[in-house]
Amino acid sequence: MSAVSETIEAPRAAARGGNGSDAALAARQVAYEQRAFWRNRTRAFFSFGMPVMLLLLFGALNSGGRIQELGNIPYVTFFLPGILAYGIVITQFMNLAGGLAIQRDNGLLKRMRGTPLPGWAYVGGRVGSTVAVSAIMTVVMLVLGDVAFGVHLRAEAIPAVFLIVLLGAATFAALGIAAVSIIPNAEAAPVVANVLILPLTFISGIWYPMTNAPQWLLDVAKIFPVERLASALHVAFDPLNHGSPFSGNDLLWLAIWLAIGTRLAIGFWRRETAR
Amino acid sequence: MTEAIEVQGLRKAYGDVEAVAGVSFSVAAGEVFTLLGPNGADKTTTTEILEGYRARTAGDVRVLGHDPEHAERALHERVGIVLQEAAAQAELTVAEVLTMYGRYYPRRRAVGELLELVGLEGKENTRVKLMSGGQRRRLDLALALVGDPDLLFLDEPTTGFDPSARRQAWSTIKALCRLGKTVFLTTHFMDEAQALADRVAVMVDGRLIAIGTPAEIGGRDTAPTEIAFALPAGIALSDLPDLGDARVSEPAAGRALVVSGAGVRTSHAITGWALERGHELRGFSVSQPSLEDIYLRLTADGAATEEAIR
Numbered sequence: 001m002s003a004v005s006e007t008i009e010a011p012r013a014a015a016r017g018g019n020g021s022d023a024a025l026a027a028r029q030v031a032y033e034q035r036a037f038w039r040n041r042t043r044a045f046f047s048f049g050m051p052v053m054l055l056l057l058f059g060a061l062n063s064g065g066r067i068q069e070l071g072n073i074p075y076v077t078f079f080l081p082g083i084l085a086y087g088i089v090i091t092q093f094m095n096l097a098g099g100l101a102i103q104r105d106n107g108l109l110k111r112m113r114g115t116p117l118p119g120w121a122y123v124g125g126r127v128g129s130t131v132a133v134s135a136i137m138t139v140v141m142l143v144l145g146d147v148a149f150g151v152h153l154r155a156e157a158i159p160a161v162f163l164i165v166l167l168g169a170a171t172f173a174a175l176g177i178a179a180v181s182i183i184p185n186a187e188a189a190p191v192v193a194n195v196l197i198l199p200l201t202f203i204s205g206i207w208y209p210m211t212n213a214p215q216w217l218l219d220v221a222k223i224f225p226v227e228r229l230a231s232a233l234h235v236a237f238d239p240l241n242h243g244s245p246f247s248g249n250d251l252l253w254l255a256i257w258l259a260i261g262t263r264l265a266i267g268f269w270r271r272e273t274a275r
Numbered sequence: 276m277t278e279a280i281e282v283q284g285l286r287k288a289y290g291d292v293e294a295v296a297g298v299s300f301s302v303a304a305g306e307v308f309t310l311l312g313p314n315g316a317d318k319t320t321t322t323e324i325l326e327g328y329r330a331r332t333a334g335d336v337r338v339l340g341h342d343p344e345h346a347e348r349a350l351h352e353r354v355g356i357v358l359q360e361a362a363a364q365a366e367l368t369v370a371e372v373l374t375m376y377g378r379y380y381p382r383r384r385a386v387g388e389l390l391e392l393v394g395l396e397g398k399e400n401t402r403v404k405l406m407s408g409g410q411r412r413r414l415d416l417a418l419a420l421v422g423d424p425d426l427l428f429l430d431e432p433t434t435g436f437d438p439s440a441r442r443q444a445w446s447t448i449k450a451l452c453r454l455g456k457t458v459f460l461t462t463h464f465m466d467e468a469q470a471l472a473d474r475v476a477v478m479v480d481g482r483l484i485a486i487g488t489p490a491e492i493g494g495r496d497t498a499p500t501e502i503a504f505a506l507p508a509g510i511a512l513s514d515l516p517d518l519g520d521a522r523v524s525e526p527a528a529g530r531a532l533v534v535s536g537a538g539v540r541t542s543h544a545i546t547g548w549a550l551e552r553g554h555e556l557r558g559f560s561v562s563q564p565s566l567e568d569i570y571l572r573l574t575a576d577g578a579a580t581e582e583a584i585r
Binding site for chain 2: 025028029032035036037039040103106107108110111113114115116117118
């Protein structure tokens with residue numbers, strides 16, 4: 001072995017090469033993050049498989065069920081957009097809040113900071129990857145809904161759903177990164193994420209319609225992005241809606257949360273990389 | 276030769292506590308410079324200031340001509356860092372991780388070449404999370420080398436290595452130096468400092484108390500010679516010949532220790548006496564204090580020593 005080391009040379013010519021642009025670097029980061037994401041089976045199950053499983057479970061349990069209050073639409077038609085919203089929120093939070101907290105604690109973020117890779121390209125790679133997971137989840141749920149439960153989405157609503165998913169995923173990605181600030185250590189990450197997210201899902205019309213809820217609770221829920229994302233998706237999926245698949249108000253609120261989240265996420269990153 | 280690292284009057288304070296209390300030194304390009312010191316001497320604080328992880332309170336620091344506090348990308352592209360503890364992407368394989376990091380640098384070494392350098396041949400398809408601690412440490416070194424850096428920061432790089440892996444890391448580091456690379460090393464292992472360092476600096480309580488070559492530091496080259504041997508049966512210290520100014524003692528029963536400023540003359544006197552009397556001196560040894568002896572002496576004296584810094 002030492003014989004090899006003794007003959008160490010400058011890098012072989014073949015190994016030399018120019019750098020692509022930073023955007024290309026960030027895109028490559030997305031690809032590596034994707035590879036890593038799907039290889040960690042447990043994490044992939046909890047953030048991707050779980051919402052899909054819940055859709056199958058609740059869909060099967062309530063097959064044939066209808067919801068009077070919402071115009072007698074099938075239960076699955078109501079449940080699918082909600083569980084999709086839940087899936088997006090969970091994916092972003094688990095992977096960004098939880099994932100970055102782990103990487104902060106185990107020194108990976110520090111290692112990355114010692115390389116020439118710009119910080120935004122690293123975070124961008126992680127965000128891009130989790131947004132991609134949300135997009136894949138959307139495809140899977142749309143197909144499952146259609147094939148298994150007969151939830152047919154009208155053609156013009158399909159691009160709308162993907163746009164809403166992208167906006168929602170970006171919003172919860174930013175909020176997930178921002179949330180690392182209040183996660184004291186990696187072990188606490190799932191708890192903090194659950195405390196932040198789970199109560200909101202119960203008042204956001206994800207598991208059951210909020211038709212019997214008091215008005216003040218509906219008003220409170222409407223402040224938060226979980227309800228706005230679920231509501232935007234409900235509007236797009238609503239079989240009785242023959243107008244625009246977009247609910248402008250919800251999207252505006254999501255955009256506001258995206259701006260807040262981005263500001264907080266940048267704040268987190270600045271503190272994390274403060275010298 | 277240009278200086279790879281120049282540090283003048285470096286201070287780092289946390290509130291009222293001065294962690295680094297005015298440190299100055301320079302590291303020439305192509306040199307292996309080793310920072311030694313007990314735990315809590317703020318070696319890591321100093322190293323992290325040079326690496327660009329921390330801001331300094333005062334002083335002037337230049338690393339490859341850059342101020343690391345502003346951590347320009349141009350500097351990161353020429354520096355490799357082995358941190359004491361830092362995870363790599365656990366789900367990726369060794370080859371994937373090395374390729375991924377390689378893309379960050381304008382110059383890079385090929386994966387196969389890196390694996391040879393650190394002794395991880397055949398591990399390219401192993402997931403990082405399945406590697407042993409020692410293997411991960413070698414991957415750390417490979418990741419620091421991936422961008423063909425001009426300057427390497429190695430913070431206790433061989434902790435957790437088995438003896439042969441350590442030898443191999445040493446020869447890699449030496450080979451890098453022959454290519455003109457500069458190495459800034461912190462270590463707890465005196466044999467590592469002895470084997471690698473062109474110069475050694477000893478840090479205690481945020482101050483450099485000694486700096487010099489491993490052979491000379493702390494007056495090691497001019498320190499008295501120590502001659503030790505087992506006293507032959509029936510011979511006491513008082514039976515030894517007159518050894519002039521040398522100090523003679525019996526640190527353990529039957530064991531003689533002679534400390535002399537004139538090692539050649541004293542050992543000649545002892546061996547001459549033994550030959551003449553027909554004594555075999557078991558365990559006979561002549562030695563200078565080891566780097567470890569000097570280090571322990573320096574750090575025990577602590578800040579009180581405050582030797583003039585070369």
